[in-house]
Amino acid sequence: MNKIHVTTNINGDPVEYLCEPQETLLDVLRNNLQLTGAKEGCGSGDCGACSVTLNGRLVCSCLVLAAEAEGQEVTTVEGMADGDKLHILQKKILEHAALQCGICIPGILVASKALLEKHPDPSEEQARYWLAGNLCRCTGYDKIINAVMDAAAEMRGA
Amino acid sequence: MALDTEKREFKILGTRPLRPDGVDKVTGRALYGADMSAPGMLTGKILRSPHAHARIISIDTSAAEALQGVKAVVTANDFAKASNSFMQDGLDNCMARGKVLYHGHAVAGVAAVSEAIAKQALKLIAVEYEVLPHVTEILDAIKPDAPVLHPDRNFKRLPEGTAANISHTTDFGHGDVEAGFAAADLIVERTFKTEATHQGYIEPHACLASMGPDGKADLWCCTQGHYNVRGMCADYLGMNISQLRVTASEIGGGFGGKTTVFIEPVALALSRKAGKPVKIVMTRDEVFKASGPTLSSLTDVKIGMTKDGKITAGYAMLRYQCGAFPSGTIDLGAMSAFAAYDLDAVHTEGFNVMTNRPREAAYRAPGAPTAVYPVEAVVDELCLELGLDPIDVRLLNAADEGTKASYGPTFEAIGLKATLEAAKAHPHYSAPLGPNQGRGVSAGFWFNFGGNTSVSLSLNDDGTVAVTEGNPDIGGSRASISMMAAEELGIPYENIRTIVADTNSLGFNDVTDGSRVTFAVGLATIEAARAAIKIMCTRVAKIWDIDPEAVTWEDGYAKPAGENAGKYDPMSLAEIAAIANKTGGPIAGHHEVNADGAGVSFGVHLADIEVDPETGFTKVLRYTVFQDAGKAVHPSYVEGQMQGGAVQGIGWALNEEYIYGEDGRLQNAGFLDYRIPVASDLPPIDTVILEIPNPGHPYGVRGVGETPIVPPLAAVSNGVSRAIGKRMSALPMSPPKILKVIKG
Numbered sequence: 041m042n043k044i045h046v047t048t049n050i051n052g053d054p055v056e057y058l059c060e061p062q063e064t065l066l067d068v069l070r071n072n073l074q075l076t077g078a079k080e081g082c083g084s085g086d087c088g089a090c091s092v093t094l095n096g097r098l099v100c101s102c103l104v105l106a107a108e109a110e111g112q113e114v115t116t117v118e119g120m121a122d123g124d125k126l127h128i129l130q131k132k133i134l135e136h137a138a139l140q141c142g143i144c145i146p147g148i149l150v151a152s153k154a155l156l157e158k159h160p161d162p163s164e165e166q167a168r169y170w171l172a173g174n175l176c177r178c179t180g181y182d183k184i185i186n187a188v189m190d191a192a193a194e195m196r197g198a
Numbered sequence: 199m200a201l202d203t204e205k206r207e208f209k210i211l212g213t214r215p216l217r218p219d220g221v222d223k224v225t226g227r228a229l230y231g232a233d234m235s236a237p238g239m240l241t242g243k244i245l246r247s248p249h250a251h252a253r254i255i256s257i258d259t260s261a262a263e264a265l266q267g268v269k270a271v272v273t274a275n276d277f278a279k280a281s282n283s284f285m286q287d288g289l290d291n292c293m294a295r296g297k298v299l300y301h302g303h304a305v306a307g308v309a310a311v312s313e314a315i316a317k318q319a320l321k322l323i324a325v326e327y328e329v330l331p332h333v334t335e336i337l338d339a340i341k342p343d344a345p346v347l348h349p350d351r352n353f354k355r356l357p358e359g360t361a362a363n364i365s366h367t368t369d370f371g372h373g374d375v376e377a378g379f380a381a382a383d384l385i386v387e388r389t390f391k392t393e394a395t396h397q398g399y400i401e402p403h404a405c406l407a408s409m410g411p412d413g414k415a416d417l418w419c420c421t422q423g424h425y426n427v428r429g430m431c432a433d434y435l436g437m438n439i440s441q442l443r444v445t446a447s448e449i450g451g452g453f454g455g456k457t458t459v460f461i462e463p464v465a466l467a468l469s470r471k472a473g474k475p476v477k478i479v480m481t482r483d484e485v486f487k488a489s490g491p492t493l494s495s496l497t498d499v500k501i502g503m504t505k506d507g508k509i510t511a512g513y514a515m516l517r518y519q520c521g522a523f524p525s526g527t528i529d530l531g532a533m534s535a536f537a538a539y540d541l542d543a544v545h546t547e548g549f550n551v552m553t554n555r556p557r558e559a560a561y562r563a564p565g566a567p568t569a570v571y572p573v574e575a576v577v578d579e580l581c582l583e584l585g586l587d588p589i590d591v592r593l594l595n596a597a598d599e600g601t602k603a604s605y606g607p608t609f610e611a612i613g614l615k616a617t618l619e620a621a622k623a624h625p626h627y628s629a630p631l632g633p634n635q636g637r638g639v640s641a642g643f644w645f646n647f648g649g650n651t652s653v654s655l656s657l658n659d660d661g662t663v664a665v666t667e668g669n670p671d672i673g674g675s676r677a678s679i680s681m682m683a684a685e686e687l688g689i690p691y692e693n694i695r696t697i698v699a700d701t702n703s704l705g706f707n708d709v710t711d712g713s714r715v716t717f718a719v720g721l722a723t724i725e726a727a728r729a730a731i732k733i734m735c736t737r738v739a740k741i742w743d744i745d746p747e748a749v750t751w752e753d754g755y756a757k758p759a760g761e762n763a764g765k766y767d768p769m770s771l772a773e774i775a776a777i778a779n780k781t782g783g784p785i786a787g788h789h790e791v792n793a794d795g796a797g798v799s800f801g802v803h804l805a806d807i808e809v810d811p812e813t814g815f816t817k818v819l820r821y822t823v824f825q826d827a828g829k830a831v832h833p834s835y836v837e838g839q840m841q842g843g844a845v846q847g848i849g850w851a852l853n854e855e856y857i858y859g860e861d862g863r864l865q866n867a868g869f870l871d872y873r874i875p876v877a878s879d880l881p882p883i884d885t886v887i888l889e890i891p892n893p894g895h896p897y898g899v900r901g902v903g904e905t906p907i908v909p910p911l912a913a914v915s916n917g918v919s920r921a922i923g924k925r926m927s928a929l930p931m932s933p934p935k936i937l938k939v940i941k942g
């Protein structure tokens with residue numbers, strides 16, 4: 041097997057890895073780099089549990105080849121908190137009790153952060169459509185949407 | 199254990215503290231099934247049947263075994279004979295023995311040094327099949343000449359003349375049903391169909407097994423019940439239970455689907471053979487093909503009503519398709535169907551029928567949604583025909599304290615009437631509707647379980663407390679358990695840490711199912727706290743040199759009581775804990791119980807639906823859930839259960855179904871084609887919690903998790919039916935199906 045050498049940046053840190061040509065970014069994050077925050081719910085781009093950003097763009101890391109991260113900036117849920125200071129979105133998800141099992145939450149957080157970076161003042165409908173690619177089977181989305189709207193308001197105020 | 203007679207002002211119950219596992223879950227630190235690894239770990243993969251029904255003539259694994267990097271291959275021959283037929287079914291579902299019974303049924307497992315090699319090895323396993331005729335639909339499976347799944351097992355041919363695929367029959371009721379129908383002014387009789395759905399947890403099944411040459415093993419897995427996993431796996435591997443320790447990972451949803459084993463025994467068998475740890479993670483395709491799903495159903499319902507809304511009799515014939523192995527969910531369906539009604543004459547009967555589909559697994563209130571849906575739809579139709587208000591009619595006929603339930607027992611204090619009244623008084627119920635819109639009402643019911651539970655609670659010498667329980671926390675139960683411990687001990691919630699122990703660290707616990715955890719583990723926690731309090735009071739009595747009976751516990755302090763009142767300064771839990779070594783040693787309380795008194799649960803849902811008459815497309819405009827939660831320990835997580843259950847039910851009603859081809863193969867094994875509700879499909883889900891104390895719990899707590907999935911099927915169906923002016927009688931109500939009914 042010919043492994044590919046990749047130099048990239050993950051959550052602000054320089055990272056190098058070797059990957060196989062068919063390996064996904066999600067595989068490498070989880071298996072090679074032990075960044076298990078991103079989850080594999082489907083492996084086919086349908087659940088959003090593996091959401092990360094690639095140069096600021098929201099992607100399903102199960103649909104990105106690990107080799108494609110060469111020279112890019114990747115952020116994952118592990119990069120959201122600033123040391124022991126949680127991101128407002130993380131805080132709001134907790135305060136609103138917007139998680140039950142929590143498996144969807146890393147993806148929801150990464151996707152919501154991308155939403156608020158692009159649309160700091162989203163309508164509820166906009167938030168619902170933006171998060172339509174992130175499946176949550178436990179909550180019915182109600183508290184998640186409330187948490188995201190509340191975080192948006194607080195971030196605008198801050 | 200009964201409700202405390204002394205009424206108390208709760209200090210912590212009813213508040214909404216942050217959950218103890220929350221930070222881990224928003225930072226990615228929490229470890230779920232697939233997040234664990236071990237040094238030298240191998241990747242396990244499973245070969246699955248391409249056929250719906252076939253005899254296995256031979257399996258040749260030699261080429262796979264010879265492939266470099268392959269460390270073990272297992273088939274059914276690598277497992278022990280299970281201890282009884284129910285257990286054997288569980289094993290045969292994990293690994294086909296002699297026959298494959300459904301598309302996706304496991305045939306062999308391999309463990310290799312990489313996923314790529316494991317996949318390559320699967321291709322090298324040569325299985326020779328003799329393909330057999332298959333059957334996937336209820337009516338086909340009961341035909342006298344239908345293919346029989348287990349011809350060697352003498353299953354029933356009931357009702358008379360059906361094929362021997364009937365695994366279970368049921369019959370409940372009381373009163374003279376025929377006389378009841380004769381007294382009715384209107385009788386509606388209809389047949390309803392539901393399709394199989396999947397629990398749809400976002401986390402696929404995953405496990406990591408490690409067995410040494412000494413036969414001692416450790417298993418890490420996502421499960422709703424690790425003690426159950428231990429029992430099943432030990433049986434299947436011919437192990438002594440004490441040799442297997444199971445640790446439950448954080449669990450990414452289960453809804454009943456993770457109450458049994460699928461890949462865990464296979465990983466253990468591979469690890470035993472390879473002498474190395476083996477990790478197996480299902481793909482989503484495997485999750486759909488070989489885990490879950492729920493039943494599909496075909497139900498006839500007949501209800502008679504007087505013109506002022508009194509139900510004179512109810513009858514239901516339920517047929518539940520349960521996949522490739524026996525199931526008894528028909529009992530739960532037949533018991534739930536009319537549970538919301540106080541009836542003089544009621545009769546429910548039915549059967550489970552086996553087909554070439556994956557084995558039915560429990561799904562949130564198993565058996566109930568598909569039984570309550572047809573009844574609630576017929577009640578709605580009667581109300582419409584007779585010009586009666588659907589909530590008034592339900593109130594007139596509602597089960598109440600003292601009602602003899604259609605399935606036998608007499609109800610204790612229940613909240614159905616209060617819930618119906620709350621729905622009637624809510625602004626949602628009187629809000630105006632526009633054109634092509636309809637409002638559906640449905641009640642729903644679930645039994646709630648108690649069951650075997652062990653809890654241990656120990657004081658740390660700084661006055662904080664460790665609570666050890668054994669039920670995987672699927673939606674915030676560590677928070678509610680900590681809250682109940684804090685309430686009882688009179689110390690801050692933050693001073694308690696509750697963990698879920700592995701199977702070796704605590705006594706037996708039943709599976710996290712039946713909405714039992716907050717009720718039963720809560721009850722055991724309160725009792726464990728009371729045991730610790732008793733010890734603390736004894737220690738303090740010793741210090742004060744008074745009778746232990748003369749010491750009471752109040753708000754976290756031991757206080758002298760009776761004639762000694764005021765004589766000594768109260769001692770806090772922290773003070774007592776700090777000197778425990780001088781007063782007799784560590785202080786702990788524990789409680790083991792097979793809890794009963796779970797207290798049944800009722801809910802009422804309102805659904806406003808708009809239907810586009812051109813396309814049949816539906817939109818849920820507004821949705822409100824009313825439910826009796828008993829005492830709501832952490833209201834946010836109670837609401838979350840109500841919302842989540844409602845949305846799963848909405849998915850069942852509108853989108854979700856298993857679709858089989860003529861070839862008996864599953865056509866939609868992925869989230870693209872099996873569409874669960876997404877955020878943009880839904881309105882906010884409003885909730886109203888009613889708190890009618892459960893007489894069987896010291897704080898009045900009842901389970902809340904399952905009831906919310908029961909009413910949505912009928913609430914949505916009734917909403918659609920009222921919007922289009924015609925009665926829908928099959929789920930899911932996809933646009934083409936609705937259009938067909940509109941066009942008549």
Ligand code: FES
Nearest residue numbers: 082083085088102
């Ligand atoms: S795992 Fe990538 S979208 Fe589901």
Ligand code: FES
Nearest residue numbers: 142144176177178
């Ligand atoms: S909280 Fe369980 S999937 Fe979202």
